[in-house]
Amino acid sequence: MISFxxxxxxxxxxxxxxxxxxxxxxxxxxxxxxxxxxxxxFARISVTPLLAHGMTGTRVNPDSELVSxxxxxxxxxxxxxxKLWDQSGRVLWADEKELVGRTFVLDxxxxxxxxxPAASSQVAEVTHLDQPENALEVAEGQLLExxxxxxxxxxxxxxxxxxxxxxxxxxxxxALLHELIPLVFAALLIFALAMLPLALSLARRVDRGLxxxxxxxxxxxxxxxxxxxxxxxxxxxxxIQDLAGIGFALxxxxxxxxxxxxxxxxxxxxxxxLLLKDVAQLRDMLTELYPGNLGEGRLAxxxxxLALRAEHEGVRTRVHVDTTDQTLDVSRxxxxxxxxxxxxxxxxARAKSMEVTAGPxxxxxxxxxxxxxxxxxxxxxxxxxxxxxxLAATLTDLGGTLSLTYGTTCGxxxxxxxxxxxxxxxxxxxxxxxxxxxxxxxxxxxxxxxxVVEHEVSPTAPRGGPPPA
Numbered sequence: 001m002i003s004f005x006x007x008x009x010x011x012x013x014x015x016x017x018x019x020x021x022x023x024x025x026x027x028x029x030x031x032x033x034x035x036x037x038x039x040x041x042f043a044r045i046s047v048t049p050l051l052a053h054g055m056t057g058t059r060v061n062p063d064s065e066l067v068s069x070x071x072x073x074x075x076x077x078x079x080x081x082x083k084l085w086d087q088s089g090r091v092l093w094a095d096e097k098e099l100v101g102r103t104f105v106l107d108x109x110x111x112x113x114x115x116x117p118a119a120s121s122q123v124a125e126v127t128h129l130d131q132p133e134n135a136l137e138v139a140e141g142q143l144l145e146x147x148x149x150x151x152x153x154x155x156x157x158x159x160x161x162x163x164x165x166x167x168x169x170x171x172x173x174x175a176l177l178h179e180l181i182p183l184v185f186a187a188l189l190i191f192a193l194a195m196l197p198l199a200l201s202l203a204r205r206v207d208r209g210l211x212x213x214x215x216x217x218x219x220x221x222x223x224x225x226x227x228x229x230x231x232x233x234x235x236x237x238x239x240i241q242d243l244a245g246i247g248f249a250l251x252x253x254x255x256x257x258x259x260x261x262x263x264x265x266x267x268x269x270x271x272x273x274l275l276l277k278d279v280a281q282l283r284d285m286l287t288e289l290y291p292g293n294l295g296e297g298r299l300a301x302x303x304x305x306l307a308l309r310a311e312h313e314g315v316r317t318r319v320h321v322d323t324t325d326q327t328l329d330v331s332r333x334x335x336x337x338x339x340x341x342x343x344x345x346x347x348x349a350r351a352k353s354m355e356v357t358a359g360p361x362x363x364x365x366x367x368x369x370x371x372x373x374x375x376x377x378x379x380x381x382x383x384x385x386x387x388x389x390x391l392a393a394t395l396t397d398l399g400g401t402l403s404l405t406y407g408t409t410c411g412x413x414x415x416x417x418x419x420x421x422x423x424x425x426x427x428x429x430x431x432x433x434x435x436x437x438x439x440x441x442x443x444x445x446x447x448x449x450x451x452v453v454e455h456e457v458s459p460t461a462p463r464g465g466p467p468p469a
Contacts, residue, residue, distance in 0.1 A: 367417075
């Protein structure tokens with residue numbers, strides 16, 4: 001609604017400026033037409049009848065009635081200046097005596113008036129103060145000049161130039177503005193008010209749509225969580241328990257065999273070892289499938305379990321998880337991203353080392369999985385990886401992004417970022433309390449973590465130094 005109001009205000013301003021420009025243009029044209037009409041009437045009524053006694057050849061008699069009439073019109077202020085021109089561009093008479101007898105270059109449209117000296121033909125324009133003939137009028141500013149053709153009784157073509165004030169332009173402009181602007185603004189205002197209920201209804205529909213979409217996403221995530229819980233429960237209570245029972249029974253069966261059945265005893269021993277290995281793998285899969293409760297800062301523990309599996313597969317792993325309080329949804333999403341990244345590294349990268357980082361950055365939560373393996377082999381690295389495609393679609397629905405790119409030297413960088421919950425937004429800025437950070441460093445395959453560091457980071461503590469023991 002604020003955007004709608006701002007756009008409406010901007011439209012009113014633009015339309016007001018355009019109306020002002022249109023009004024000024026219309027006023028200028030109207031004033032020029034009025035000046036052309038008055039200039040033509042003045043030339044026909046006041047000048048042409050007196051040319052017979054006021055001019056001798058191409059010379060204006062200074063004591064003639066023509067000069068008296070012209071000077072009287074100058075005195076009453078109705079006309080600002082008057083000039084009489086001949087066909088050569090010479091000033092025959094002017095109220096500014098310095099111009100009399102001088103020759104100037106006339107505009108082409110004025111020159112054409114000498115060829116068609118009809119009383120109904122005029123040229124009206126605003127004075128060009130940069131022309132030599134108007135040098136004496138610079139101090140007066142712009143005026144309206146009207147050129148009207150006429151002829152002397154001897155057939156000599158003469159052009160009468162009269163100068164009129166631009167006050168009429170300003171008056172016409174204000175008159176048009178007073179009539180045009182209220183009409184335009186009132187029409188736009190009524191239209192905006194008529195559109196306001198529609199805009200409000202549309203905004204409410206958008207809000208409801210976003211709320212329904214968020215609710216559907218929550219239901220989808222909940223359904224996925226319940227399905228993982230169901231599958232994990234069936235694995236734990238069914239297959240794993242049965243296999244574990246068989247594993248306990250095999251040594252007893254082997255012990256009850258005849259002393260000479262060595263081959264059968266060895267076969268049962270090998271079967272027992274394979275069974276124990278498969279049960280361990282199923283338990284790892286069970287942990288990945290359903291890591292348990294990720295709330296209350298337990299995300300780091302779940303990620304550490306994934307890192308231990310990578311260690312068992314020979315990939316040195318470094319984990320840094322910011323366990324600042326976040327919502328359960330954020331923890332689940334972060335764990336899902338880490339799990340997908342670690343699985344891809346173990347299956348496809350042939351990496352020797354890997355680093356996992358997760359934590360809030362501003363208003364977003366950022367998860368990165370970096371390895372030193374072979375790197376993506378296609379122009380679009382996520383093609384063919386259904387897990388990454390589904391993860392990218394989920395992040396897009398949440399307003400986040402997922403990228404899979406080459407590392408600086410080798411390997412792959414999987415980076416995902418998605419908005420924190422409203423509660424997390426307030427925590428993404430400067431720290432106002434203590435932040436708990438867990439760092440876990442693994443140094444070799446099939447070994448326990450060399451060091452586990454859990455320390456307190458104060459908001460005022462210097463960065464880059466070693467953590468306290």
